[in-house]
Amino acid sequence: MLQAEQSVLRKYYYPVMPVTDLNEGPKPITMFGEPVVVWLDEQGKPAAAIDRCCHRTAKLSLGATRNGCIVCPYHGWTFNRDGKCTFFPQSELEDPPKVYKIKAYRCEEKYGYVWIALDEPLAGIPDFSRYGDPEIRQIHQFHETIRCSALRLMENSFDTAHIAFVHHNTFGNNQDPVPPEFRIVPNELGFEMFYEVRVTNKLNKDVKAINVDSDETVRSVRAAWFMPFVRQLDMTYPTGLVHSIVTCATPIDNESCILIQFVFRNDTEADVPAATIIAFDRAVVDEDMLILESTEANIPLDLKLRLETHMHADKPGIVMREMLLKLFDEHGEKEVLPRLRTPQLYKTEVLERA
Numbered sequence: 374m375l376q377a378e379q380s381v382l383r384k385y386y387y388p389v390m391p392v393t394d395l396n397e398g399p400k401p402i403t404m405f406g407e408p409v410v411v412w413l414d415e416q417g418k419p420a421a422a423i424d425r426c427c428h429r430t431a432k433l434s435l436g437a438t439r440n441g442c443i444v445c446p447y448h449g450w451t452f453n454r455d456g457k458c459t460f461f462p463q464s465e466l467e468d469p470p471k472v473y474k475i476k477a478y479r480c481e482e483k484y485g486y487v488w489i490a491l492d493e494p495l496a497g498i499p500d501f502s503r504y505g506d507p508e509i510r511q512i513h514q515f516h517e518t519i520r521c522s523a524l525r526l527m528e529n530s531f532d533t534a535h536i537a538f539v540h541h542n543t544f545g546n547n548q549d550p551v552p553p554e555f556r557i558v559p560n561e562l563g564f565e566m567f568y569e570v571r572v573t574n575k576l577n578k579d580v581k582a583i584n585v586d587s588d589e590t591v592r593s594v595r596a597a598w599f600m601p602f603v604r605q606l607d608m609t610y611p612t613g614l615v616h617s618i619v620t621c622a623t624p625i626d627n628e629s630c631i632l633i634q635f636v637f638r639n640d641t642e643a644d645v646p647a648a649t650i651i652a653f654d655r656a657v658v659d660e661d662m663l664i665l666e667s668t669e670a671n672i673p674l675d676l677k678l679r680l681e682t683h684m685h686a687d688k689p690g691i692v693m694r695e696m697l698l699k700l701f702d703e704h705g706e707k708e709v710l711p712r713l714r715t716p717q718l719y720k721t722e723v724l725e726r727a
């Protein structure tokens with residue numbers, strides 16, 4: 374799959390930045406290869422449109438905002454959040470012609486982030502459990518560009534077999550490589566996965582205060598996949614501590630995405646400072662990214678192509694592939710594959726010995 378070429382994927386909301394990033398003015402981003410400008414409207418709500426003026430194609434994100442509209446830096450044409458040109462400084466006498474308009478996108482704020490859907494959305498912004506609970510605090514963790522595809526990040530988030538290897542310096546145990554049993558329950562938005570996993574405390578003494586109440590403990594996990602590229606990993610420890618991570622991958626192009634991560638916790642700043650929690654998850658995410666950025670971005674969804682091999686613990690990633698193929702099929706779309714120059718090289722058949 375070439376993630377930026379699958380047009381049905383544009384029909385979902387994706388987070389792109391913390392809304393506070395817009396306080397300094399309009400910001401450019403790229404989603405699915407499309408240049409997008411994001412700014413705050415008159416009510417302080419985020420708005421988004423194509424980052425290309427309909428006049429001479431200048432980047433609107435180089436301009437400023439006035440009365441909640443985006444003003445082109447080249448000749449001052451001014452567009453509202455619906456993409457309509459509301460002011461045209463070259464003529465004070467006439468209203469701007471109707472053809473002076475730019476493509477505007479659905480754009481909303483939720484959980485403190487700007488969410489954008491490039492086309493008519495098939496689903497709302499996901500509802501995360503824990504949100505809104507007065508006992509729960511929300512901590513912003515990461516907003517950065519990563520050089521891997523969104524589905525690689527998603528399947529990794531549900532891959533229990535990598536913990537013992539990739540995370541053996543933080544919470545995994547490479548002497549304990551057999552992944553736990555798990556249960557996957559599909560729903561109309563994706564699926565939920567349930568399991569319990571033993572974790573250890575390797576990082577440093579502070580980790581005890583964060584995620585692990587002894588050198589070894591058990592996480593009870595309810596992991597939710599929201600198609601296509603959002604997951605909530607809700608972890609509860611025997612102490613009652615909840616560490617519930619939301620990880621979102623917003624495709625920039627075929628090889629990279631915007632990573633947004635935040636966490637819900639049922640403790641307080643006095644119990645564990647936010648900076649300590651962020652530092653722990655930073656170490657974990659860095660371990661994942663080192664490996665993920667080494668993988669090929671263009672995941673073949675169609676298992677019949679046999680471009681990858683699989684094992685039991687890959688089930689969540691396989692269900693993702695199947696559900697995405699079904700989504701494409703329902704929208705009359707085919708999987709777009711990269712052109713493999715030497716397809717035979719990628720085949721995973723084992724040669725029979727004579």
Ligand code: FES
Nearest residue numbers: 426428429445448
């Ligand atoms: Fe935008 Fe001329 S290019 S107003």
Ligand code: CO
Nearest residue numbers: 529535539661
């Ligand atoms: Co990991």
